[in-house]
Structures are given as C-alpha cells and as structure tokens.
Amino acid sequence: MGMPDGWQWDRTLFQGSAAYYERGRLPYAPGFAGTVATALGLDGRGRLLDVGCGPGIVTLPLARYFAEVVGADPDEDMLAEAERRARRRRVSNVRWVAARAEDLPAGLGEFRVVAFAQSFHWTDRDRVAATVLEMLEPHGAFVHISDFKNAPPDPTPLPLPAPPYARIADLVRRYLGPVRRAGQGTLVNGTPGREDLVLARAGFERFERHVVPAGDVVDRTADDLVAWAFSRSDSAPHLFGAGLEDFERDLRAVLREESPDNRFSERLPATEIMIWRKPGGEG
DSSP, X not given: OBOOTTOOOOTTTTTTOHHHHHHHSOOOOTTHXXXXXXXXXXXXXXXXXXXXXXXXXXXXXXXXXXXXXXXXXXXXXXXXXXXHHHHHHTOOSEEEEEOOGGGXXXXXXXXXXXXXXXXXXXXXXXXXXXXXXXXEEEEEEEEEEEEOTTOOOOOSOOSSOOOXXXXXXXXXXXXXXXXXXXXXXXXXSSOOOOHHHHHHHHTOEEEEXXXXXXXXXXXXXXXXXHHHXXXXXXXXXXXXXXXXXXXXXXXXXXXXXXXTTOEEEEEOOOEEEEEEEOSSSOO
C-alpha cells in the first residue's frame, strides 16, 4: 500500500485491528530471526529498535539476540497486544513505546539494529532514514523485513480451497467504495519502491538481501480469514461503522460459498530481508 500526496497518519489507521492481527496474518517464514542474527553476527549484545512494531510479530522472535529491545508503535492497542504476547512468551528484555517513526529519536538512545517490518512505507521515509542513521551505533544495520512478493507460484495443488481474497476485496469495495481507505484518508495502489535510493540518500551502504524460504501449507478457517480482513488498514473494523455486523455476515457467506465446511489452505510466503549498514568500517 502507498499514500497519495498530502496523506497524513492518524490514530484511526489500524483502529480495532490489534485483536485480529496475530490470528489473521500469516507468520513470517520460520527461521527469519535466525537469518537476521546470522547475517548481522548478533550475539546477545546491543539493542534493537523495531519501528511500527504492531503486536510484536518481529520484535519478540528477535529479542533473544539482543540485550535490550524496544518496540515502537503509535497505536496503543497494538502495544497492549504486544505486551500480552511478551508476557505469554516470557520475553523480559523488551519495552514498548508509543511513538511514530517521525517522533524519533524520542530519547531512545543508540541501537545496534533498527528494524522495519512492512512499516517503512507508512513513514516520511527520507526524514526517518536520516534519523535512524544517527541512532545507529558504528556498523549498525537498518533492516527491512517483508513478505517476498516476487516468488513464482507453486503449481502443487492445495489440499483445501484457497482463501478467496479477490472476492473479499470485492466485498470490501461494495461496503467502503472503490477508493481504498486508510484511517481518515485513502490509499493508492502499490507500496512506494526503491528503498535503496532512500537509504542511499540518507548515507547507508553495503546493501545485502536474503530470502528465507517457507512454502509450508497451513490450514485457515473462516474465523482466521475474518480476522485477516479486520487486521488490515483498508478494512479495519471502524471503517464499516454501523455496517460492521452486516459486512461480517456477508463475508462469512462468501467464505461458506467457497468452502462449505469453512476450511481453507494456503502456502506461507517466503520472507525477504534487506539490510543496509551505517558507514564506519567493516564489522
């Protein structure tokens, strides 16, 4: 997703989505955290900042490789969910800060790694990249984590029907109109690309890229797919207003048409990890 000129973040962007995020979103590829640790030579020292951390999907798996971890997100509900997940996983070296990327450095100090997991595109990228460069210790790394979008399709048949994402999108448009919503504003198609240019302008160097394979087939239920819809900024629960119950009823009807027993299958996508380094020598 991208933002048109003049778009500004607002507090309703993911309003009501936090409770659905963990169930609705597919996880990153198993081993993504280990790949980051190996690529960066992480050894349990230093600090990590996860910007736009949401409910801690990336923060918590990476926490074991650092002495201290900070998850920053402007959505208080996301941070509350992250805190609950940290307690369940008994992760004790993490703290959560309510802040936008544009609020940085926010007195948070110096970091070995600053990570963005599908969140950098929501920010004022040139401004944020320049700030992050100053927050990193020598040889520190800017890490961007996302689903790998360009993998060739796997022709192997799935054991169950695939989730009808196109039909879900059509239903969302029926309720919310043809222009994709984002909080109080709208979205344009496509994530702004060329992070390499943004990071180069800021002064980063030594780019490297890793793709962590996945491909495991996972089962999904109707409840999972309803949660997926409500976890997204362009179909967050608040956008439907008084029509929320009607939308969910119609969504579940679409899912039953596709799979009468409300069971679906899909493949976990590979995870793409892009790393840029702060100048200062090898290390």
